[in-house]
Every structure is written in C-alpha cells, then in structure tokens.
Amino acid sequence: MRIRVEHEPLAQSIAALADSARCIRALLDDLDAEIAGLDGLWAGRAREAYERAQRKWTACAAAMQSALTDAAIAAARAQARTREAEARVATLWR
Secondary structure (H helix, E strand, O other): OOOOOOOOOOOHHHHHHHHHHHHHHHHHHHHHHHHHHOOOOOOOOHHHHHHHHHHHHHHHHHHHHHHHHHHHHHHHHHHHHHHHHHHHHHOOOO
C-alpha cells in the first residue's frame, strides 16, 4: 500500500477554505450593517416574519462559515501530521 500526499495542492485547498470562511464572515458583517439601517421600516407581522427569516439566514450562513473554518483547521492539522510522519520515516532511512 502506498500513500502519497501532494502538499502544495493541499495547502492551496486549505487557503481556499479559510478564504471562503473569511469572505462569508465579511459578507455577514456587511449584511448586518445594512440591515441595522432598515430596522424601523417594518412593523407588526411583517417585522416578525422578516426577523424570523433573518435569524434563519444568519444561523445558516454562520453554520456554513463555521464548517468551512473547521474544515480548514482539520485539513491544516492533517497536513502537519503528514509532514511530521514523512520526516520521521525519512530519518529511518538515514
């Protein structure tokens, strides 16, 4: 059995995951800032419906951002462990 890890493409994937997570966080922050300015435009049931929808949207987007962050962290840890294992194996052959 042979296991091969291409570190450069893996590093690029890790960076893309982290960048995506940061982008989503920035978009959520921008959206929250814009929404704050609309706070007084609705009243009654329309406001309640909007607030429910906005909470749901925010929760879903935050979960996606968190999942991307977690994936980037897990991939980075896996890459570090793989490099450590490769270094240990290399010392066996010296």
